[in-house]
Amino acid sequence: MFFLYTAIAGYAQTKVYATSVTSSDNASAPLTNAYDGNLTTKVDVTAKSNTLVLAGYEGYIELQFSSPLPANTTSYIKITAEDNILQSLVGGSLGNLVAGLLGTVLAGKHEFVVEAKLNNGSAVLSGNSATLGQFATERLRIVQNSAGEYFIRITPDQSYNRIKLTSKVGTALLNLGQTRVLSVYDAYYISGSGLCSEPTYTSYSGTSIVSLTDSNVSNPEYVLTPSTTDFSVINVGLLGVGPSVEQTVYFEGPSNASDIFGVRLSTSASLLSAGIASNVSITASYQGTAVQTKTLAELITLNALTMTGGAITTLYMSPGSAVDRITVRLSSFAGVAQSLNFYGVTKTLSVPGINAYTAICSGSTVSLTATVTTGAQIRWYTVASGGTAIATTNSGVAFITPVLTSNTTYYAEQFNGSCTGIRFAVPVTVVAKPIAGAIAGEQTICLNKQPTSLSSVSADAGSTISYRWESSLDDVSWSVISGETGITYQPPVLLKSTFYRRITMNTQSGISCESLPTSSVKVTTKNCMVYANPMVRQRIKNGT
Template sequence: MYSILFRSSIFKALALCLLLLFGVRGEGYGQRVYADAQRNGTTGTVGSGSVTNPTFSIDASNLSNFTRLSASSAVLASGGAWQQLIFDRTFAGNTTIYIKLNVASSLLGGSVTLKTYSGSTANTDGNEVASSSNSFTAIDGTTYLAVTGNISFNAVRVTLSAPALLGSSTADIYYAFYEPVNKRCADVLGVSVGGTGISLGGGVSNPLNAVDNNLTTYSSLTGGLLGLGYTITQTAYFSNLSNPGDAATITFSLPSSLLQLSLFNNVTINLYSGNTLVNTGTIGSLLSLDLLGLLRSGQRYTVSLSSTPVFDRIEIAVATGVSLLTDFRIHEIQRTPAKPTVPIAYPQAQAVCYGQTATLTAAPTSSGSVLRWYNQVNDGTLLQEGSPYITPPITVAEGDTAFFYVAAAWNSACPAESERVKVAVVANSLPSITLSPLASMCQGETSVSIAYTTTTNSPTSYSITWTDSPTDFINVVNQMLTPNSINLSIPGSAAIGTYSGILKVKSANGCVSSEISFSVEIHPKPSPPHITAN
């Protein structure tokens, strides 16, 4: 059983403090299962409580309608009302049902009490089942209740009791639903904030910014002027459980002046199934050291904590009193596929020759996810969806490294994506050779040497392609490069004239130089001397 006392005088304070919840993005998506039967009644003095339009809360065809529970307190009479929302199936223990409602009161409001039942029908209550609940407030001002039965159940009862003092209150019940596990975008229903310990001025500002699908905005978790063992929390609630292996993906930043690596061991990601903690990890354990420069310059950083145990809540807990962390910024809390795997992960690098393309591959860790390739770790250009990705020609300075990044998402329209995995491509330098442009020989000779001087990047072999030459000039492929000169084989039948060729040299890593043109001139053989006998 869970009870929430709605009091008009403190509602706004509660909303801004521990129970600030926002972020509903939509209602009634196809895979949700709605309560489709109901029972209702009143408590206390006859006529003091009422139930209006009881079938509206089980009409999935119109989710804007609602059933109204009314309660009142007077000098001589008081009473409340209840409605039991019944599903057409039995849910296993630890299943969470969400109820959307809105509570209003004229003075001090009454309490809303929740109970779960098994074996309930439109004609019988069934048996009460132990449960636990949480509440959070949506961006439209209505309230969501998350109700988790400890064992199997099929119904939830919402009871509005009479106000504590004279006056009246109402609770508008829109619907109750369960959403099965699926591989669609995981929308956040809302967020809550909280804290433990002692702090002066600490808390969470702009909590909605952490779930608005806008990576440029953020919520701020601040520890205040003085903290004694103080922990600040912000929790995102999802409408269903994750798939096994899905990830909690957090994008965050810090003011550059606050960066100390030790701080991140005091920032914890806690994953819950209902109210049960199923997995936990620190931000510090997920950081990639090569990207810490982003944080040092105040830029965003994204980490993904994958989890085999399924979860429907992500809590970020910052121990400010211990770490002296005074401003932790959460840009987005998301549930995504796990980050993909790559065969050559940074700091390892794939090597290609300067000017060539690279074929990059990745494999989705979460079945059914799509891969997205980017040119930057944050923002940047979406280069391609799918694998493999063939890069443009790699034209960074020879010997330098080009970087690409790959992330996973559930589908092309899903803005939420995993941490981006860094992939490095090294541009190997091309070899070169300084070749004499011309070699000369006499007609009838079958070979000639062409000299070369300087080489770079250690060429080991050469190839020659003859251009505009008779077919009896034989091309050469990958011949060993000898010191100082290259021997050219020329057909003995070659006529007098100039013959052109192109030479390329290759290094041991397979990189090939640019084309180098050369010519061979064949001159007439001198006539034999005329000797006259005396």
């Protein structure tokens, strides 16, 4: 007996395999093939029907984990069987209909039983492939991986440490001396949560379906590949209102509460026009309990998308809690043959939280800060996909942009060392600085007189433009003239020579951007009084 603990690269997950065989009968040697952590080696468990003179027999193998697994722990057992029963059972509640389509039956030929047990006690969960519906529950399913291989997915609601598999021959083969082989490769459960992963397994099912002539899921395993040319097709045909077909994808282990799921779908323009988006639902579940359900129409709105006919659209959903599977269901509506292309689901890191910021004036920089709760870093890009990061920051540390002269969009994504999250667009609004223009009105006036108006030679104009006038006695230190915001300015009565200038302001997106000041103009004052007495003239000249 040995304990095998195999890490899966790039994930915070491990497959923990069964460690021994407690008992077996009619099982091929070496039995270690069923618990060696190698999903290419197997043990063949053989059953044989009787003949007129010889009794038949069953075969079984019982695998054991090194310690009891808590209730609601999911285990997977890779198996192969005969007579197309696994190809049928992967269809869940549609299993009998699929079997008929494949020219076989679930009961009567090759059959098998799976039991989860705690030590030598009775089964805490079991299923018989020949009994309709027993492999169509949330706790017991036949699932398929991207390679088309089949697994038993079993989730007892009690603690267990053993899984027993029995190969049997059904009544249709009685007296024929027929043998049937159930091949058992390994049993394992998943420890830890996966990051940025694609689902590993799939199955499908349906409700109120009486024929698979037009209603089925074709190529279900294609949904598990990242290809944009491989996809499963969910069909409900020309059924009336009510029936539905659904496909579920399963992740190895629960997600983190902050994870986001991208569901990739497409359908025809005619079905979109007919309203199919309201008849497609997407459900995120954990151990069979729905955590979040959204219609396709709702997700299109939430993602601010426009779904066009034939185009693959990725719709993101944030359940806000741990999930381990995503189900896409297509419900029929009368009069229209309906189908939906399902390309897959990706689990990824959440979108970073971005600090609030105001627009900036042209020629300035802006400080952008992103925060994450996972301890990941943030990568900054100037493109929505691909490209090279222009900066990498830690959570809460500002990214200072270069000097900007036009509207620019940056994209932030989480990176935790092994995977990346969704890029989040961070648009930066850049408000143009207005042109200063020019003013005129240089003049000389007598003391205690009002000058003529200072005119505008040239200026920026528009609904967002305003002006500020300033004055100075030395052309160095300037003071704002309160209330003067027009394009021209009428100075008051002056007692001293004064300089004037105008600044143009462009107010948009909550900020005001200023031009450079105009060149100043000077209004010179002089004493225009005439005095006959020389002594008075001298006293005035001396300021006394």
